Amino acid sequence: GTHFSECVQQVNFSFDDIGGQAPAKQELKEALDFVLHTNKVRELGIRPLKGILLTGPPGTGKTLLAKAAAAYTHSLFLATSGSEFIEVYAGVGAQRVRQLFRTAKERARRDKKDGAIIFIDEIDVLGSRRGSQTGHLEYDQTLNQLLVEMDGLKQDDQVRILVIGATNREDMLDPALLRPGRFDRIVRVDLPDKEARYHILQIYCRNKPLADDVSLEKIAQESFGFSGAHLESVANEAAILALRDNSPLIHHRHFKEAVDKVMMGEKIDRKPNE
Numbered sequence: 658g659t660h661f662s663e664c665v666q667q668v669n670f671s672f673d674d675i676g677g678q679a680p681a682k683q684e685l686k687e688a689l690d691f692v693l694h695t696n697k698v699r700e701l702g703i704r705p706l707k708g709i710l711l712t713g714p715p716g717t718g719k720t721l722l723a724k725a726a727a728a729y730t731h732s733l734f735l736a737t738s739g740s741e742f743i744e745v746y747a748g749v750g751a752q753r754v755r756q757l758f759r760t761a762k763e764r765a766r767r768d769k770k771d772g773a774i775i776f777i778d779e780i781d782v783l784g785s786r787r788g789s790q791t792g793h794l795e796y797d798q799t800l801n802q803l804l805v806e807m808d809g810l811k812q813d814d815q816v817r818i819l820v821i822g823a824t825n826r827e828d829m830l831d832p833a834l835l836r837p838g839r840f841d842r843i844v845r846v847d848l849p850d851k852e853a854r855y856h857i858l859q860i861y862c863r864n865k866p867l868a869d870d871v872s873l874e875k876i877a878q879e880s881f882g883f884s885g886a887h888l889e890s891v892a893n894e895a896a897i898l899a900l901r902d903n904s905p906l907i908h909h910r911h912f913k914e915a916v917d918k919v920m921m922g923e924k925i926d927r928k929p930n931e
């Protein structure tokens with residue numbers, strides 16, 4: 658098999674499984690509707706959408722949004738990361754990019770999908786401003802190949818391909834990536850606010866036995882600065898603490914302790930009360 662066959666993931670993941678992020682979901686869905694209604698888009702002579710960039714801090718759900726986008730558009734989902742393209746030998750990165758697009762087309766056709774979404778996490782690693790890594794010609798070739806592949810995508814291709822990139826270093830990106838016809842949609846994904854934190858906690862407590870004294874609202878209030886990934890850890894840690902206590906139910910104190918634990922483990926930027 659090709660190098661990327663293991664990147665193909667079965668996704669059955671919807672926007673409803675993502676807590677908060679209402680503006681990001683909305684913008685992303687609007688962009689995806691272009692992909693779903695290619696006929697109308699073509700009739701109106703609108704440039705087809707080839708790339709969407711998700712930007713925002715780590716652990717805020719960018720990968721989840723890309724997965725939900727694949728399910729929403731009945732697409733094959735291929736996930737990779739910018740760091741997979743960085744090789745010592747010249748030309749290898751560029752060859753991998755070619756292979757990635759080829760694999761996407763072949764697999765989507767084989768699996769009878771409407772199209773494919775290629776997700777590239779940490780896209781800044783391969784799409785940094787050219788020349789910024791002094792002497793690393795390799796990055797340039799890899800980025801160039803990505804641009805060539807994206808420029809080559811046509812509306813009437815048998816398999817429609819959409820590239821979704823994610824980064825938390827938007828400032829580092831080569832402006833060539835952001836030109837029209839490439840990543841011309843940018844969707845910002847932020848840390849969750851209090852409401853969103855509550856929503857995310859609810860998602861991860863759905864399958865957990867909570868005691869009556871638990872107030873997820875309070876936990877949401879006390880977890881400023883936490884990402885979705887942190888909140889998932891809080892729910893999990895709370896359950897582990899209950900287990901350690903030999904308690905069949907998870908109590909409020911377990912959640913409080915879990916918040917402290919996650920906070921100690923990470924350098925979380927605590928904002929003043931929202």
Ligand code: ATP
Nearest residue numbers: 675676714715716717718719720721857885886889
């Ligand atoms: P990175 O930049 O580190 O790749 P990311 O933004 O892609 O981060 P994800 O991989 O999507 O983050 O999220 C990591 C984990 O955090 C998810 O698997 C999920 O458990 C949880 N998570 C993050 N955000 C949310 C959210 N909004 N709703 C539900 N779960 C979330």
